[in-house]
Every structure is written in C-alpha cells, then in structure tokens.
Amino acid sequence: MAAPESGDGNNGAARMVTLISSDNTRFEVEAAAASLSQTLQLTILDGGGGGGDGIPLPNVDSATLSKVLEYCIKHAPAAANGGAPNATAVDRAELERFDNEFVNIDQSVLYSLIMAAHNLEIEGLQSLVAKKVADMIKGKSPMEIRRTLGFPDPTPEEQAEMNAHMLEYGWAYE
Amino acid sequence: MGGGIREKFRSSLRISGGNRRQPQTPPPSPDHAAGGDEEGGGGTEGPDLLRALPDDVLIHILGFLPSAAAAARTSVLSHRWRLLWTQLPVLLFVYPEKPLQNAGVVAARTSARSLHGRRRRARMRALRSQQSAPADPLLRAGAALAGHAAPELRLLAIADIAADPDDADAVLLAAAPRLTGSLVLLFRFRALEWIGATDDVDAIELPCFEKLENIELNLPYLGLALPPSGVFDRLTTLRLKKVQFLGPCNLGDAVSSERCPSLQRLCVAHARGVSSLDIRSESLINLDLNSVEGLQQLTVVAPMLKHLKVADCFIGRQPVANITVPVLQSLKWVDEYDPSSVHLGNLPQLQELAILGDLKNEYPDYPFNWELVMLLQQFQKISKVHLSVCYPPMSILSLCLEFFFIDVIYCWGQQARRFCDILKCLQVNSQYLAEVMTFLPDIENLHFGTSTFGHAFGPYLFHVLRMSSGIRKLILKIHGDLKVLTYFALLYQICSMRMLFPSKSKIAAVAMQSNYECLKLGHAIDNITL
Secondary structure, three states, X not given: OXXXXXXXXXXXXXXXXXXXOOOXXXXXXXXHHHOOOHHHHHHHHOOOOOOOOOEEOOOOOHHXXXXXXXXXXXXXXXXXXXXXXXXXXXXXXXXXXXXXXXOOOOHHHHHHHHHHHHHHOOHHHHHHHHHHHHHHHOOOOHHHHHHHOOOOOOOHHHHHHHHHHHHHOXXXXX | OHHHHHHHHHHHHHHHHOOOOOOOOOOOOOOOOOOOHHHOOEEOOEEHHHHHOOHHHHHHHHOOOOOHHHHHHHHHOOHHHHHHHHHOOEEEXXXXXXXXXXXXXXXXXXXXXXXXXXXXXXXXXXXXXXXXXXXXXXXXXXHHHHHOOOOOEEEEEEEEEOOOHHHHHHHHHHHOOOEEEEEEEEEOOOOHHHHOOHHHOOEEEOOOOXXXXXXXXXXEEEEEEOXXXXXXXXXXXXXXXXXXXXXXXXXXXXXXXXXXXXXOEEEEEEEEOOOEEEEEOOOOOEEEEEEEOOOOEEEEEOOOOOEEXXXXXXXXXXXXXXXXXXXXXXXXXXXXXXXXXXXXXXXXXXXXXXXXXXOOOOOOOOOOOOHHHHHHHOOOEEEEEEEEEEOOOOOHHHHHHHHOOOOOOOOOOOOOOOHHHHHHHHHHHHHHHHHHOOOOOEEEEEEEEEEOOOOOOHHHHHHHHHHOOOOOEEEEEEEXXXXXXXXXXXXXXXXXXXXXXXXXXXXXXXEEOOOHXXXXXXXXXXXXXX
C-alpha cells in the first residue's frame, strides 16, 4: 500500500509503525496515518509500534484494518495540514469522492468499520460511516428501514406492536 | 373506531412494503438486505454485527438523521431501538418532513391536544382546520419532548412554526430543565392581520434557562415576555429578532450582569416596544442593535465591549445615548448622530469605523446627516474605515435590494423620495462636501463603496484621498449594473489615482454586479496593484 506523500516530513523519511490485527496480520504504515486514531496516537507519541514490536489490535480483523488504514492514509496529509487552510478545492473534491466511494460497501463490512472506527477513535471515519448508515435510513418507512438494516419481517405480534407504537409516535410520521 | 384506524395502518403498511410476503410467515432472513446473512441472519434485534454496536455508536448514527422525527421512526425496529432516539442530545425540527403515511396524523393531534390544556383562540382553530398540511413543528417538538429521556439536551431547534405561542410556552417549560446548549425558535412570518395592535399580541413567556448557552428567537412580531427574575447563569449568546416586548420592557435589566453574568454577544434586531435600553454588563463583547424601533434612550456601560453596532434605531428622532465602552475596537454607527446628545466617550482602541449607509430602510427618507462627518472627525487615527458614496438611484427599490446584503457603508448622497429632492441633494452634496470635509483622521485601510447609477464618483473619492493621505489600502466596491463604458472610465480613474498614493499602497476594485461582460472587465481591474 503505497502511501501518498505525507504532509509532515519533519525528520526525513516518514516514521513507520506496525499494527497487528486480531488474526495476526502485520500492517506497516506511516505514523502520521496511524495517528488519526486517538487511541493509537498516545502510544505512537511514546515511541511505540516501531521496529519489530508492533501494536496489537485484538478487536480489529485484517480485512477491516486494511480498510481502516486505506482511509487513514488518504486522509493523513489533509489532517497534517490542520484540515482546510491550504487544501485546494481540488483536493477537497478528491477526498470527498474518495469518501463516497469508500463507504459504498457491503453492510457487514460497514458495521465492522463502524466498530473499528469507534474502538480506534478515528473521528472522521466515525462520522463518515455513521452518516452512511443514516443515509440508508433517511426518508424511509419503518418497514423499509427494517429491511434495509437487515431486520427480519415482523411476526404478527410484532406487527401489532409496531402499529400500536406508530400510533403512539404519530408526531414522527406526519 | 380504533380497529378502523388499525386497518388503515395495516393497509398503508402493506402498500409501502411493496409486494412482500405476508407477515404471518416468520421469515428466516430478509431476502435483499445486504449483509446480515453470512453472520447468521437477524434475530429480533437485527443482524449480529448491528446488534453488537454499542448504544452510543447507534445514537451517534441517529444524530446524522435530518430530524428528530426521522430518528424517532427507528424506534419501530426493536425494543432496544425504542430507547435509542430518546437519548439523542440534539432534537431538530427544522426541515420540512416528506409525508410518509397519513395514519399518524390523528394520533399526533390527540397527543398534541393532551400536551397543553390552554384555551385556544378561535382564529387559531379556524386556521388549523383549514390546514391539511402536517402538524406544526412546535407540536411535534412537544410530543417528542414528552417521550425524550436524555438528561441533557444540547440543542433544540424548531423552525417554521405557525402554531399558537401558547404551545411554545408548554414546550419551553418542558425543555427548560434539561436544555444545556442552544435553543433556536423560529416562527413563520404571519399575515399582517395577525400582527395586529400591541394589546392583542400573543406572547411567548421565556422561562429562565439556567443552563442554556445560546438562545436565538425569531418571532415575527409576536410578544415576548422575559422572566421577571432568575439568572441566566451560562448564557453567552442571545439573539432576538422581530420580537415585540410587551408592557414595560425589562430587556436591559434581563441582559445586564446581575442576571446574565456570562453574556458575551447580544443581538436585538427589528424589535418593538423598547423605548429605553439600559445595559450594564461586565462580560459583553459584542452588541448589535439593529432597528430597535422607537428607541429613545440608550445607555451602555460595558468595560469589555469590543464591537458595537447601532443601526436604524433613532431614525427621525433625537438620538440620546450614553455609551461607556473604553476598549471598543469597532464602531458601526448607522443611525442619527448628534454630538450634543450622543456621548461615546474616549475610544482609544478604536480600529474600525463604519458610519451611515446600510440602506435597508423601506422609507429611504432620512436627511443628510452631516453630523456623522463630525463623528469621523473625532478621531485622529483609525486603521479601517468603511466609506460609501451612494448616488441618487433611478429606482429606490433596486437600491434597497442591492444593499440588503451589503456591509455597512458610509453614504453621502442619500436617496430621496422625489426627483426634485434628488437634484437639490446633489447640489447640497457637492457644496457641503468641500465645506465639511476639511479634516479626516489618519486612515490606513479604506473601504469605499459606491452605487453610482451612471454618475461619476471620482471627485468624491479624490477628495477623501487628499484629506487622508496615509491610506495604504483602498478597496472599491462598485454596486449596480455598470455599463462597459463606465468600466473603462473607472479603469482610467483608478490608474490616475496612482499619483495620490504612497508607493506600497494597494488598490483593489471589487465590482459587484450581474452583468457578465462587465464581470470580465471587473476581473481585469481586480488585478491592479499599485
């Protein structure tokens, strides 16, 4: 995974850290990218994760981690610049395009990503995936929401309960 | 009766659900939902991976939905989801909802009615019965608050309200104990007959929000009653727009330090019923009074105040103001000025001054206010001055429209009601200008806005430039639809300004108009740096 040029090249070659997924796959990434995770940031600042050590991430499997790192590598340069100031409109549009593409994934992957973003505390990714799920729900009727999120169709009892509930929540259906 | 409603419900559900199988057969797994299947399908709590997500993550997701109603609709999913939306820290009732199913209307009506037991006014009832549109956002907010359970509510925003203000009282009272962040309440502008006379105005009673930080109210001339006692401990920003204060107004008392110890920004715009305003605040930094109609006396004692704007408050009356703001940095006085009754004190830190202009008045009738030039002359040095020449427009309407969004502006040639007035004014202008503008403070940065309507503005600008020779940066804003020829003339004028400027000065011309051809030329002008 070739990382694009990192924004902060303060000590020559960018520092690399190793992350180890739950299924023992090792990922080597630039410290700047991994530092998007608030959870990892402190460890990395303390000098952890370098050399042969690696930082174990027992809650994240390799498929999810590679996806998370794809996001981090793409967003690291912009984050290093402190967000917007010198980012051009083109850069922003490119990031936006990447984000849209990035969340265009299977729901099971999406949920794993949500969990990983939450555990690793990657703010941008947390919002991105949460927004994606919200978009899936938005403007849909209860049954459509159920089906979209993979809930089974209701049993007659559940259906009756749903109807009663919808009556109670009339204000939300106007 | 109830059964009939349920029948309706079922049928509407079936329609929205499309050609699904009958609900009687419990399905093993949803057939088109992506994911879920390989994780073992969904139980009643949905697919495993979704179920595994902690509550705060799901609540975070709900926070991205456009409205509180959309979030509440997810509560049909399961027992767990039923509680999720009630923990949302933000409740929005701001976007018009796309109607989903009509069946909920009856229920909402009932719940809304039980929310408030107050007597409804006959005209209100009449109006609501005419509406077949969705229930008012205010009523929805009331119903939602009844079900909402989070101990802390960071934002409650309700827009486009057409309901009776009495309903707002109930909603505000329900929200007051848990609302900690911001309250935004925007009423829909109502027909003129509704605005009515002063004694027949519906009033909103604002409870004392002890934990609230921001309040923004826009109540197109509904009454507002501020709480007679109580302290808004954490309030930092208060914006009141189109409010009408009833009875003796206690606005000054309510926003002063004793009852608003943290208030930093106060904006009162298009308010009625404030004849005397006395603000004494240790914390206030930004004060914006815009069209406080009928204001007769203004007193401000604010040792921390940095930005003050007084606009269109004293129009047509003798302005009486005692203002003690020793660290003021920016003053925008777009109003009557009389040095004998407006006391601004010493302003040693003033950096920015903008006077007059801001031609939003519907009745652009106020006289030339040369006293404002005296205000300008009070200062020895100001780094930034907003200055504008507005020539009598051919159409007053177009002028009003143009200035609607434009920054504060200094203005000599005011628009007058009749054409003969305009001619007279023009004569007065040119004579007066030379007489009065004999001295200007040392200005570094001049924003010169002009609405030329075909007139040449050169002489005025040159006069100002000669008076204040320290200008390092000049920004020209040209409003109005200029003809191409005028542009060439403008270009010529700017180029000939070169000799008036010290060597490192910068001139930027910002042309603000819609003519495409001129825009291209405007771009060329933009790049001139002397």
